[in-house]
Amino acid sequence: MLILARQSLLALACASAVIATPTPSTQADAVLTRDLAIRQDTIENCAENYTTKNGLAFKLYCQQNAPLSDAVRETTGAGVWFYTATWDECMEHCSRFSGDACYGMTWTVPGNHCWLKTSNVSTEALTPAPEAITALLIDRNQMKGYDTKCPNADLSDKPLPGVEGITYTTHCGKVIDEPPRCFEEFDCFDSDYRAFYHTETLEECLKICTGLHPLCRAVSWNPDLTAGYANCKPKYGNSPKFISPTAKQGVIHAAEIVEFDIPDTKCPEQNTYQATAGDKPRFDIHCGKTNPGRNITNLHTHNMTACIDACAASDKGCKAVLFSSTLDSGYNNCYLQNTSSIISDLSTSTYAVLADSDVPSSSPSNSSSPSSSSSSNPSSSSSSSSSGGSKAWIAGPVVGGIAVLAALIFAVFWWRKRKASKEGAVEKDAQNAAYGSVPVHDAEQSYYRQDGAQGGRAEMYTPGQTNELPGSIKYAHNASEAQELP
Template identity: 30%
Template sequence: MDIFGNDMGGVGADTIEDCIEQCTRNTKACYGIVWIEEDKVCLPKGASTSYRSLSPKINATAVLNIPYQVEQDMNDIICPYPNLSTQKTRNGLEFQILCGANLSFDDLLSPLTDSESEMHANSLLECLENCAKLHPLCTRVTYNADRNGGSWLNCWLKQGVTSKATPDTRLMVHSAYALVPNLERNDCRNGSLVQVQGSETRFRLSCNDFRRINGTVGSIPQSYHEKSLQDCADRCGNKGSTCVAAVFDHEMWSGFQNCYLFDKMPGPGEQNSNYTFAYLDSLSSQYLAPPPKPAEISGKSWMAGIITPAIVIPALAGFYWYWARMRKSKKA
């Protein structure tokens, strides 16, 4: 089958799935595709594409969007929240709303979940929720509610401070800054114990200890936002919980949900001052410390680098003086 008209150019695609992906990521709204298997060509189709546009064609496959997915909700024309107001997500992260503003740059890719910064959201709130639960930390978003003038991937997750809010001529583009709280840094002593409040359960601490929170790509343990190491230990030690260890991210570098729970003892990770590892005291025999960091250049080596030239240069000068004198005496 073919779709008559409404062409938006052509791109290469080895499979029909690749062609649909091209349509999804098109900068303009894509309403359907035609994939020509023999030529490995993908033809995205624009507005006004419908089943009425279908026509027979050999070796071509046509796919249409489900109509309701591209129908514009008139409520999206206005910003859903007052400008500069604050909205809170389910996990407690607050955002300041910037109506009619666009944030360029700083799109991020999550190395922990292998997910990209562009995704689809049905509302600005859903886009905020996507940001709040992302690993690593997402600090700002831009959302485009225009289903006719934008791509299906209309929620951009960002990190950093490069993005500056600029007015957008499209009335349905809005952004938000995450109001990330500053957590109080707890003093940590290796081997010390933290007792779960209201329980006899105790956790032993390993300071500056980062354990892999994604044992396999795309997989992370249960995570929650907690304000302190004590709260994280309490979360892990709750009655009936299968949790045996936890990693607390003081700086929330890995995400706003900064308390990671493990149902089995994770292997050794690496030294990192942003993290504290807590494990059940009863599992102390299974604990393996993270490997030490590569040894830094010692003071002795540094001194050798300074002293050696001071010794070698005068020695060479003395040798040259001796050689020149002997040569002169031979000529005489």
């Protein structure tokens, strides 16, 4: 009987495998054809204009190619392309290129090749190309640059207007000898495309620096835009080294923040606080706690109560705050939140939430709302309401069905594995065949994360958190062959 049952099960598994195995078809070809058709439609019906995330405006020319005038070149002078998933990503790279200032781009399919263009590109040079999109600057004055004179006396100290507690030192005609850095507020590209911000003044660049995460302590600023539109380059600035820029970098002035307002590290003695702003709501304070709620915004405050008052004064539905007593995560150390989540331990932070809010905890705590902790205890449901028990009948059929399905899947897997191992052994013995190497992932290839919306940031910066700007996957691999478009 057992043998018969096993044979029946194997027969059923074999039948399932036969039914599930697709017959030879052109499915892969159909997918490829559809993908090419979508990209071709993008080429033929491209948008008229596009403005990059950092403000550089382009006019698009559908099915047009701009030969020559390549900004990315080999040492021989031959142009080099790199891959971007879409034409707009190609323009984003143009706006952030640190090299010969980028005035346009050409993007071609089916290879998704991005070619950046110098100031020599023009509409007169455009040629018809069914598989290309070209974008040129709408207003070349965007690359005109600003007054190159150092805004302050060399090595002078000055408070940063509009930002309390910040003093900076100006280094005229100097660049910070530090690699390009990534911050959570913008997508991180390869090093040649890592700069993002464009500013008219050194102080504007510094103000951006104070709002970045992790902590930004210094900036290099290129007023003449010689090295590209993204002329404000924030740095971590840990013991920065200031050197003279090369001729290719153009005129650069640097600034280092030398004085910060240091937050109060002492948690309030009372576990509640009545806000002095807005409707003066009451907040429950949790010292040494953190909470990955949804951030509305962040700002700098000297202490916890000032952070709570900022929440009470907000018109964005602020329900909680997270205050960091260190500046490692960034100068803006007060995070206003409109949601709450599980609180957990973090010695350098303090969390406060509107009183009577139901905030679950990841560990036992002396929270003032014991009812919430008891409701989160699974054992408390044993003496539960009828609603909890009324759904128990679902478990029997579901578990039984899952068990049968699991047994069937295991039988199919076991039968195929046994069959494959026998065939493999026979073939190896008969032919003494050698096994070739398995393709491996290229360790040099770069990947960029897919970021969510601005509100998804966790409470404080840690590597890998989402950034505030809308993100998309970006690629910039200058590892292709040197060649030029026809």
